[in-house]
Amino acid sequence: MNERCSILLERGRRIGHTAAMLEVRNLSLSVSIQGNRVEAVSGVSLQLEPGRVLGLVGESGCGKSLTAQAILRLGEFQGVEKSSGDILLDGESLFEMSDEQLRRTRGGHVAMVFQEPMTALNPVFSIGSQIIEVIRLHLDLSKQQARQRAIDLLNDVGMQNTEQLLKQYPDSLSGGMRQRVLIAMAMAADPDYIIADEPTTALDVSVQKRIIALLLNLQKKRGLGLLLVTHDFGLVAEMCDDVAVMYAGQIVESGPVKEIFDHPSHPYTRALMGCRPEVSQSGGSLPVIGGQVPPPGRWPTGCHFAPRCALADASCAAPVATDAWHEGRHTARCVHGEAR
Amino acid sequence: MSSVLRATGLNKTFAAGGMFRAIGADKKAVVDLSFDLQAGQTLAIVGESGSGKSTVARMAMQLLAADSGEIFWGDEEVTHLSGSALRSRRRHIQMVFQDPFASLNPRMKIWESVAEGLKVHQPSLSRGQRRDAVAAVLNQCGLDEGGMDRYPHQFSGGQRQRIGIARALIVEPKVLVLDEPVSALDVSVQAQILNLLNDIQKDRGLSYLFISHDLSVVRHIADHVAVMFAGHVVEQGAVADVFGNCRHPYTDALLKARPIAHPDERSPVDTLAATDEGVAESGCPFRNRCTVAQSDCAGFDARLNAQGFACLHPLNITTDE
Ligand SMILES: Nc1ncnc2c1ncn2[C@@H]1O[C@H](COP(=O)(O)OP(=O)(O)O)[C@@H](O)[C@H]1O
Ligand SMILES: Nc1ncnc2c1ncn2[C@@H]1O[C@H](COP(=O)(O)OP(=O)(O)O)[C@@H](O)[C@H]1O
Ligand code: SF4
Ligand code: SF4
Ligand SMILES: [Mg+2]
Ligand SMILES: [Mg+2]
Numbered sequence: 001m002n003e004r005c006s007i008l009l010e011r012g013r014r015i016g017h018t019a020a021m022l023e024v025r026n027l028s029l030s031v032s033i034q035g036n037r038v039e040a041v042s043g044v045s046l047q048l049e050p051g052r053v054l055g056l057v058g059e060s061g062c063g064k065s066l067t068a069q070a071i072l073r074l075g076e077f078q079g080v081e082k083s084s085g086d087i088l089l090d091g092e093s094l095f096e097m098s099d100e101q102l103r104r105t106r107g108g109h110v111a112m113v114f115q116e117p118m119t120a121l122n123p124v125f126s127i128g129s130q131i132i133e134v135i136r137l138h139l140d141l142s143k144q145q146a147r148q149r150a151i152d153l154l155n156d157v158g159m160q161n162t163e164q165l166l167k168q169y170p171d172s173l174s175g176g177m178r179q180r181v182l183i184a185m186a187m188a189a190d191p192d193y194i195i196a197d198e199p200t201t202a203l204d205v206s207v208q209k210r211i212i213a214l215l216l217n218l219q220k221k222r223g224l225g226l227l228l229v230t231h232d233f234g235l236v237a238e239m240c241d242d243v244a245v246m247y248a249g250q251i252v253e254s255g256p257v258k259e260i261f262d263h264p265s266h267p268y269t270r271a272l273m274g275c276r277p278e279v280s281q282s283g284g285s286l287p288v289i290g291g292q293v294p295p296p297g298r299w300p301t302g303c304h305f306a307p308r309c310a311l312a313d314a315s316c317a318a319p320v321a322t323d324a325w326h327e328g329r330h331t332a333r334c335v336h337g338e339a340r
Numbered sequence: 341m342s343s344v345l346r347a348t349g350l351n352k353t354f355a356a357g358g359m360f361r362a363i364g365a366d367k368k369a370v371v372d373l374s375f376d377l378q379a380g381q382t383l384a385i386v387g388e389s390g391s392g393k394s395t396v397a398r399m400a401m402q403l404l405a406a407d408s409g410e411i412f413w414g415d416e417e418v419t420h421l422s423g424s425a426l427r428s429r430r431r432h433i434q435m436v437f438q439d440p441f442a443s444l445n446p447r448m449k450i451w452e453s454v455a456e457g458l459k460v461h462q463p464s465l466s467r468g469q470r471r472d473a474v475a476a477v478l479n480q481c482g483l484d485e486g487g488m489d490r491y492p493h494q495f496s497g498g499q500r501q502r503i504g505i506a507r508a509l510i511v512e513p514k515v516l517v518l519d520e521p522v523s524a525l526d527v528s529v530q531a532q533i534l535n536l537l538n539d540i541q542k543d544r545g546l547s548y549l550f551i552s553h554d555l556s557v558v559r560h561i562a563d564h565v566a567v568m569f570a571g572h573v574v575e576q577g578a579v580a581d582v583f584g585n586c587r588h589p590y591t592d593a594l595l596k597a598r599p600i601a602h603p604d605e606r607s608p609v610d611t612l613a614a615t616d617e618g619v620a621e622s623g624c625p626f627r628n629r630c631t632v633a634q635s636d637c638a639g640f641d642a643r644l645n646a647q648g649f650a651c652l653h654p655l656n657i658t659t660d661e
Contacts, residue, residue: 060497060526175389204388204553206597231526234599238606257603275531278556279601285538286531286560292496 020090020192022048022071022110022225027085029066029075031296038297039083041066042249043322048193048225053216055240055257056229059272061293062246064229068195071227072106108138111186113179115198120182121170128166131185138189153184157214176207183214190222197229212238233273237261245269248294248304251322255330265325265332268305303334311336343414344547345377345400345433345515350409352395369395371571372643373409375549377515382541382548384558384579386594387568393551396568397519400549401435402426431461434508438520440500444492450503451488454478457511473510480543481506482536498529502536509540517549522557534561556598559583567591570625572642575649587647587654589630624652 029041041063048054056064069075071087073094087094089109097105106112114120122130131150135141141149147166154162157180170178179199186194196215200208216239219226228239236243236257244254245266253266264270273279274287291308300306302317309316315335325337352370370392377383385393398404402411402421410419413429421429434457437443444453454477455470465473475485481502492500501521508516518537522530538561540546552558558565559579566576567590575588586592600606618628623638630637632653642650 059528205555205599206388206553206594208599209597231528232599233527234601237600237603240603261602272528275528276556276599276601277531277534277554277560278599280560285535288531288535289528 020050020109020225021088022193023088024067024071025086025088027067027070027087028083029063029070030081030083031066032079033295033297036297037081039299040080040249040296041070042299043085044246044249044251045085045322046227046244046251048227050192050225051219051223052241053219053226053228053239055236055243056227056246057231057233057236057243057272058246059231059289059293061295063249063296064246065197067246068112068197068227068229071195072110072112073102074112104138107134107186107191108189109191110193110195111189111191113182113186113194113196113199115201121178123170125169126166127168127170127173127181131166131181131188134185134188149188150184153187154181156187156218157181157184158210159184174207175203176211179203179207179211180214183211183218187218187222191224193225193227194219195227195229198231199228200235201230201232215239233276234278245272248299249296250304250333252305252334253330253332255328259327259330263330265327265330265337266305266334267309267311267336269332271308305334341378341381343376343412344379345549346375346412347396347400348374348410348412350374350396350399350411351407352392352399352404353407368571370399370406373568373571373573375566375573375576377547377549378563379514379547380541380545381564382550382562384550384552384562384565385568386552386555386558386565388553388594390570391568392571393553393568394519397435397517397549397551401433401517402430403435427460431457431511432513433515433517434511434513436501436504436508436516436518436521438523440497440504440524441492443504444500444507446492449489449491450478450495453492454488454503454507454510457507461511474506477506477510478503480509480540482532496529497525498532501525501529501533505533505536505540509544512544513546515547515549517551519551520553521550523553530557537561554598555583555594567594570619572625572650573644574626574642574651576644577648585656587649587656588626588651589632589653589655590626591649592655593629624650 024044024046027041027044028039030037031040044067046054056067058064066075066080082095089105128150131153132146135146135149150166151162154165159165159180200211203211218224228235230236240257243257243260244251245268247268253260253269260269264273271289275289277286280286289308303320306312306316320333320335322333323331324335325332350370350373354367354369356366373396375383385396387393399406410417412418418429451471451474454474458465458470458473474488478485478488483499483502495503522533525533541548550562562579565579565582566573567588569590575582575586575591582591586595619625620627624640624642627633627637634653637652640652644650
């Protein structure tokens with residue numbers, strides 16, 4: 001059987017067996033800060049579906065990367081522990097998988113693309129040897145077949161002279177080219193989901209635009225589910241179908257992208273959208289969010305956003321439910337959610 | 341209005357090195373570049389990475405010698421200053437870098453890093469006077485002076501950038517050269533830093549040479565803009581003119597690459613090609629990527645014309661021209 005057939009077949013098998021859903025259910029994570037365990041992600045729920053793009057958006061330090069890495073149970077290597085909740089792939093808990101199942105899931109069903117393409121590539125190995133290694137880890141292919149697949153993948157991500165490229169080393173490539181190589185590697189085993197953590201943050205705006213186009217193209221063509229982690233609502237506007245806004249460990253607003261942009265219902269969402277230079281008039285001051293995201297261990301007991309919120313009053317001093325305000329699938333963790 | 345920092349005909353070529361030595365291709369990083377920064381104004385240099393922006397910044401700072409061309413400080417030509425004359429000039433022109441962490445010594449307390457310039461330019465100040473000056477400039481940059489005995493790692497990215505700005509301001513320069521000062525920051529922090537830079541400029545009448553790859557940021561902060569591609573300025577002018585009626589196809593491409601404000605502005609996904617590279621070696625450097633290139637572009641010596649663009653087939657032609 002030729003290699004393309006076998007990959008298609010394997011993919012068919014996977015898609016055939018269920019409507020594969022990736023679900024983060026009420027997940028709480030703790031980290032160790034100066035010897036104490038403190039909660040860093042608190043009751044986060046997310047649903048990824050094939051063929052859809054979900055944006056997880058918030059400022060630095062809100063817990064986005066911890067959440068994204070938990071989906072592949074990667075944070076455990078840095079002392080991150082799950083305190084409650086679950087992550088389900090096709091209804092099966094990631095926390096009940098054997099090491100072998102988990103290894104197959106990482107990269108096989110769910111692949112990751114990181115912000116800094118240079119640290120994710122090993123500078124001392126050629127591009128070819130790194131892609132081929134990933135392909136052979138997940139697919140039962142001969143060296144020659146894997147090499148051909150590497151070339152196909154690099155073509156798919158818009159690279160030219162791909163035979164030659166296999167022999168090159170990462171530092172001879174520009175940032176945008178490296179990110180393309182990493183996306184090709186993420187596609188190696190034809191995953192169902194891609195988790196992209198700030199995939200364009202380190203790149204020029206024009207390169208950013210092309211990487212966005214590439215990711216969306218692959219996503220549409222292959223019916224991928226994509227989790228896009230970002231601090232930038234511009235990227236959300238470009239790419240996402242659904243949005244979850246994260247602040248200080250919690251999801252504070254979520255819903256379909258158009259509703260979030262047309263009727264942002266949480267004060268934090270409105271503030272984060274408003275400070276982008278492309279939405280403001282030129283000159284004068286940009287709107288800002290005063291203060292900073294409180295680190296884990298320093299969250300207020302009531303609404304986490306209260307110290308920075310212009311609408312805060314006595315009713316915000318008690319914990320606020322995820323859907324304190326809601327309209328259909330659109331929810332906001334705010335007691336004054338309707339105030340616009 | 342008067343010119344504070346002016347450069348004419350700057351060129352810089354880096355000798356082939358490393359893996360390119362065998363091919364022997366020298367790198368023309370900056371080609372025949374001129375700019376004129378006016379007092380109290382912001383001139384932005386915008387372009388993708390590798391276009392030569394940082395090389396211009398380093399030449400403007402005289403951290404790097406140009407192969408040819410002149411640099412003027414007001415009316416005085418300063419191209420060949422050295423030694424103490426160069427040091428005393430440095431006081432007037434200070435630099436802020438993209439990565440605030442890399443530019444601060446991790447083993448020095450914040451106040452010591454910020455005070456460094458004072459030691460050079462005002463050596464007679466006592467320790468107490470230096471600490472007072474640091475406290476004042478930290479306050480102006482929106483930082484609590486209580487943190488001045490801490491170390492850089494105890495600060496967030498945005499706070500570190502404020503420290504980097506305070507460090508440049510403490511010697512009371514007239515010009516700041518800012519090399520991608522907000523590119524590594526979250527959008528929310530970016531807004532704070534841009535506001536801070538605006539306030540400081542108003543307050544002190546400073547001039548900024550502001551380097552960025554992001555036209556949205558440039559539109560917000562700059563008065564004038566020079567668009568760079570492959571070492572050449574391909575278009576320059578007042579921000580409102582360049583953004584409102586751009587003439588060069590590369591400027592147009594950059595404008596179209598700006599992030600959108602709302603999902604309704606999405607355009608169909610089509611561009612797949614990895615055209616990150618593709619600088620033409622002869623003729624118009626942009627012609628391999630240009631959507632309106634014609635055969636005569638291969639012989640075009642890309643120089644700015646009197647209207648401020650370097651293109652044979654400019655966009656947005658109006659009938660009265
Ligand atoms: N392994 C870890 N140990 C201790 N603290 C951590 C660890 N990983 C992240 N944190 C802290 O948890 C918070 C959230 O981090 P992160 O998920 O990286 O945020 P984001 O990706 O939204 O910027 C931050 O305050 C960060 O310093
Ligand atoms: N010290 C150097 N030696 C050799 N080449 C250099 C050196 N500095 C910059 N270059 C080259 O010059 C070009 C312009 O670089 P740079 O000014 O850093 O661009 P930008 O700041 O726009 O990204 C690039 O191709 C870069 O590789
Ligand atoms: S609950 Fe209160 S403090 Fe929190 S975001 Fe809503 S209004 Fe602001
Ligand atoms: S000179 Fe020709 S190739 Fe160059 S930008 Fe103009 S139209 Fe395009
Ligand atoms: Mg992160
Ligand atoms: Mg640079």
